[in-house]
Amino acid sequence: MSTESLWLIVLACAAATFIWRALGVVVVKRIDAQGAFFQWVNCVSYAMVAGLIFRMIVMPESDLAAVSLTTRIAAVAIAFGAYFLFKQRLVAGVLAGGLSMSAMAAWLG
Amino acid sequence: MLLSGNSVVMRKALLDALSLPAFILFFTMMGFGSLARGAGFSAEMSALSSMLIWGLPGQLAMVELTSTGQGIIAIVFACSLANARFLPMVVSFVPAMARGRASLPRMLLDAQLLSINSWAVCLREFPHIEPEFRHRYYVTFASSILFAAIIGTLTGYHGAVLLPGSMVLGLIFVSPLFFALVLSAVPGRAERFSMIFGCVTIVLAHYLFPSVDVLIAGGVGGSIGFALNKFLQRRNVD
Numbered sequence: 001m002s003t004e005s006l007w008l009i010v011l012a013c014a015a016a017t018f019i020w021r022a023l024g025v026v027v028v029k030r031i032d033a034q035g036a037f038f039q040w041v042n043c044v045s046y047a048m049v050a051g052l053i054f055r056m057i058v059m060p061e062s063d064l065a066a067v068s069l070t071t072r073i074a075a076v077a078i079a080f081g082a083y084f085l086f087k088q089r090l091v092a093g094v095l096a097g098g099l100s101m102s103a104m105a106a107w108l109g
Numbered sequence: 110m111l112l113s114g115n116s117v118v119m120r121k122a123l124l125d126a127l128s129l130p131a132f133i134l135f136f137t138m139m140g141f142g143s144l145a146r147g148a149g150f151s152a153e154m155s156a157l158s159s160m161l162i163w164g165l166p167g168q169l170a171m172v173e174l175t176s177t178g179q180g181i182i183a184i185v186f187a188c189s190l191a192n193a194r195f196l197p198m199v200v201s202f203v204p205a206m207a208r209g210r211a212s213l214p215r216m217l218l219d220a221q222l223l224s225i226n227s228w229a230v231c232l233r234e235f236p237h238i239e240p241e242f243r244h245r246y247y248v249t250f251a252s253s254i255l256f257a258a259i260i261g262t263l264t265g266y267h268g269a270v271l272l273p274g275s276m277v278l279g280l281i282f283v284s285p286l287f288f289a290l291v292l293s294a295v296p297g298r299a300e301r302f303s304m305i306f307g308c309v310t311i312v313l314a315h316y317l318f319p320s321v322d323v324l325i326a327g328g329v330g331g332s333i334g335f336a337l338n339k340f341l342q343r344r345n346v347d
Contacts, residue, residue, distance in 0.1 A: 025199060
């Protein structure tokens with residue numbers, strides 16, 4: 001593709017993403033933050049983010065797909081174990097999970 | 110005691126960013142940088158994509174479809190769809206920030222700076238911060254990780270760091286893991302129900318409508334979580 005079309009793609013994609021953000025601002029200016037509609041949108045965003053993360057771990061499209069589901073779940077379990085063991089420190093959980101994933105991937109192939 | 114004071118809050122935001130999220134973004138955007146190079150984008154275009162699109166699922170859709178030679182309209186549409194989650198995320202985020210009355214351009218700027226990292230971390234930290242200093246925390250945190258993301262994109266683009274495959278897997282894994290841990294501490298019954306049903310829904314949605322699976326998971330899972338919470342509330346009242 002030409003340089004011009006690649007630039008066009010980047011800028012158009014940025015604008016097309018910004019539309020959603022701007023719409024969010026428009027909506028938020030019009031609603032009551034204590035109301036039922038806000039509560040529903042709040043639930044939708046939590047469900048979306050949780051779904052996205054669940055997909056990244058359980059049905060990954062990244063290189064993680066090469067690792068078995070059992071290995072991925074084991075690494076998540078180790079991460080949560082370390083997280084609660086070390087007074088809910090995120091660093092402890094992430095470090096334990098990431099390292100155990102690397103170790104299992106290296107050993108199990 | 111709630112945290113207050115500009116310098117206190119900014120220092121906390123910087124430390125919170127550097128404790129993990131900045132590194133996570135650095136590494137995930139490294140992946141994006143190398144993919145963008147493979148698809149024919151220049152280093153400037155890749156860095157600007159991270160800065161202006163600022164949503165990895167959309168960026169990945171852009172790069173993937175460009176490398177397979179799709180038309181511009183299809184590429185932009187797919188990128189936009191992959192980032193549509195920003196609409197509900199902005200709506201749920203702004204009231205929690207309690208910024209009060211801000212002008213429209215300022216609100217748009219805040220919305221542009223929002224990413225899934227800032228959203229999750231700030232919603233977790235806001236209850237511990239005095240409302241008038243929350244915006245300061247958010248802007249400091251979000252711009253720090255944006256900076257890390259741009260550096261990561263350029264590092265990945267130039268292939269400066271070559272790591273063994275098993276280590277790369279560990280690094281890729283860190284990103285969803287971080288969010289899973291952050292979200293496990295989310296209080297509120299409605300939110301918890303919604304997250305559970307979001308996970309259940311996405312399995313089905315992924316097989317049926319892979320390109321909009323996250324939106325379906327949000328719409329269906331969130332609605333069930335919301336309704337279930339309302340139902341239980343009503344039953345307790347009566």
